[in-house]
Amino acid sequence: MKKKVMIGLLMGIDAILINIAYILAFYIRFDGQFNGRVAGPYFQLYIDNLITVTMIKVGLLFVFGLYRNLWKYASIQELFQIVISSFGANTAVVAYMVLMQYKLPRSIYILAFILDVILIGCVRIGYRVYSNAKEHMFKAKDSDIKRVLVIGAGQAGALIIKELKNHENLKSKAVAVIDDDDSKLGSRINGVPILGDRYHIRKIVDKKKIDEIIIAIPSAPKRIIREIVEECSKTKCSLKIVPGIYEIIDGNVSIKHVRDVEIEDLLGREAVQVDLEDISDYLSGKVVLITGGGGSIGSELCRQISGFRPKKLLILDIYENNAYDIQNELIRMFPELDLEVLIASIRDRKRIEEIFAVYKPEVVFHAAAHKHVPLMEKNPQEAIKNNVFGTLNVAECAHDFGVKRFVLISTDKAVNPTNVMGATKRVAEMIVQSLNKTSKTEFVAVRFGNVLGSNGSVIPLFRKQIKEGGPVTVTHEEVTRYFMTIPEAVQLVIQAGSMAKGGEIFVLDMGEPVKIIDLARNLIRLSGFEPDEDIEVKVVGLRPGEKLYEELLLEEEGLVTTKHDKIFVANPIFTDLKLLQRELAILQTLLVNEQSDIKEYMTRIVPTYEIRKA
Incomplete structure (x- = not known):
């Protein structure tokens, strides 16, 4: 019921805006003269068809799905939809007027279309600005909100920032973005500033009081991911990652794909490609x-x-x-x-x-x-x-x-x-x-x-030791595997x-x-602790039969x-x-x-x- 009332309210507002657009179009076209010798007959023709024109336009806006959107989350995509919907609605009005052999100056139709887009768009975006401002007023009082640093100013990063804004239940707020592309420095992505490259991570974490880092570059080579993870692990932030595109079945990134960074992300190797035809044979x-x-x-x-x-x-x-x-x-x-x-x-x-x-x-x-x-x-x-x-x-x-x-x-x-x-x-x-x-x-x-x-590998053992508060035991500082x-x-x-x-x-x-000792230290950092400060790394000596x-x-x-x-x-x-x-x-x-x-x-x-x- 609430939804129907909201749709009815929006349709009523749009009906008013559509007619305001026509009045302004006449005002601009005829220099404010509505009753002059030239303008008077045209304006009267508009008044005579006001109800029909309004119904045609609002009806077409409904058909184009303009009332199905949640305008609290309006963005460029929704503005594009307004342009398409308004163009379709105005085209239908032109067709009606031609069919009925009613003549208005072409400039009226053009101005009405432009003003429709401006007025309808401003109302939607204004509602979003009001909603977001209202939310931020309440969020500012919420000490549970996690401050997030997003790494990657590409499509994945933009989507993650948008979804963090749109999902209040996540209780997370993107406050800064990192990207290695110098040309993006100083720009904003969905309102969040791009403040530096990967070498500025620790500085930005301290300055912006970051709680969590999300690595959102699913197409990056594994080597780059490893280097970024190693840099992030030097902070005390919780660390999450958008998996590589090959791990995401449909290729579309969403907040649901974000997972904790695992020690596997530090291996730095690309995904294995197999010959499915040979295997099938x-x-x-x-x-x-x-x-x-x-x-x-x-x-x-x-x-x-x-x-x-x-x-x-x-x-x-x-x-x-x-x-x-x-x-x-x-x-x-x-x-x-x-x-x-x-x-x-x-x-x-x-x-x-x-x-x-x-x-x-x-x-x-x-x-x-x-x-x-x-x-x-x-x-x-x-x-x-x-x-x-x-x-x-x-x-x-x-x-x-x-x-x-x-x-x-x-x-x-x-x-x-x-x-x-x-x-x-x-x-x-x-x-x-x-x-x-x-x-x-x-x-x-x-x-x-x-x-x-x-079973029996060092990672489950290290995780158990970290969970118990340490120490994490390695057999020798130089052991490699x-x-x-x-x-x-x-x-x-x-x-x-x-x-x-x-x-x-x-x-x-x-x-x-x-190096096993590096693996242990990285796993401690990924768990949110500092090696040898929060969790001790203890060298216990080589076991019988063990090689360096x-x-x-x-x-x-x-x-x-x-x-x-x-x-x-x-x-x-x-x-x-x-x-x-x-x-x-x-x-x-x-x-x-x-x-x-x-x-x-x-x-x-x-x-x-x-x-x-x-």
Whole structure:
């Protein structure tokens, strides 16, 4: 009811404005003479048709949707609509007058159109100015309003500022804008001044008493985003970001897309591009088995592979809770997916054989593994049982049951390993490379570094320590690691699988290595604290088997480029299956007899393995 009353009121106001516009048009055209010899007949003709002309114009303004807008938020777009609506309404009046053979000077019609736009527009904009002034009077008393610095004076920044103004419930107010374009300095965007470039961020934050920073440059390269985030993290402001356009499905930026800045935004790499056609060729319509399918990497493999319409997806995991979670998620996301969850251990050869015999998988992604370095140092037998003989079980079954392609998920820790976990993953690589020599199955491995946010990675640990008030512990000031996001790593794993011919170890481009202590400090800043002031960063010393830095390549492997700029191929350096089988038989005996020198024997199988004492 209130809306109808408001529309009726606006129509009444416009009816008055339309006639004021005609009176002013006559006044201008005839120098204020309404009853003169020339002006009198024309003005009387207007008076005789006043009601009809007014109804035509107001009716057309209604048809053009002028009364559906919220004029409290009027902007350039609404003014443009007034111009179009007024032009249409005046054109209809001209048509009526011509049809009725009534003649008015053309200048009257032109002046009436111009004055319509001015008068109707001024009323709308005036209402907006009044509404905003009224709001600001109340907002000035509201101490809960967050003062926001927007980085980016482009379209995204303008939309964010507009939405902050239009949504009172956000309780945020844009007070300044940052942009690296010098030509914009001193200008305003939606009434908010552009005060400097990224190098002025801290100065403007202090001067304007900023509470929150929103980075609104979704098309900027990741490198630029990283530099800006690092600069912003030196302030104590909460930090949010509009994601890259590739993350926003429809490409349109809205306040709903703004999210907290994550540590992933500091990696500074562009989004991975995959060849969807190649991937579809080897996954679509196939039975795909993912071991360790409930884990961090395995579950993401499940999500992404499900999008390629496999004939059947098999999720194998020993831990039923994780498997249950990803099962429910996939059922919601892909209701048409033929999905089977298999609870089994890769150590159980008979159970693995049964699964291969019943389901006959065509593509296998082997992600099941023990991966926690310190735990495996204390439990080397378990690392060997799972990572070596579990891999052997799955790989030999793939060979025996005619699997088309087998992809092993490996790690940079397999290169010149200094811990038993890395050594076992190197043996797993040797297994698939040597089996490939005699098998029709295309066996390949994909080697990459740490995955941000995966189970057991440093980021969840750091977040927990920050939440508890510190200290945040790092093992050494010089420790560096390669990092990828989970989706990024999995996309490249799937892409590498499409390139497989058999025997390759694919090495993923991990970008530049990152200092763990820098990662810790940046995460503390992103959480709104100052390192070593609010939250202590404590160096606790290297753990058993831990390196200062990781490598992605053995010296003799070399690297060959592929058609994908982030994927390389390492040359195979071990293919002697019979020798490996003899060594593994001895290793199996040592396991059964629970020999304490089992690590030492691993150095015989993996000559590059260096045992480091705690």
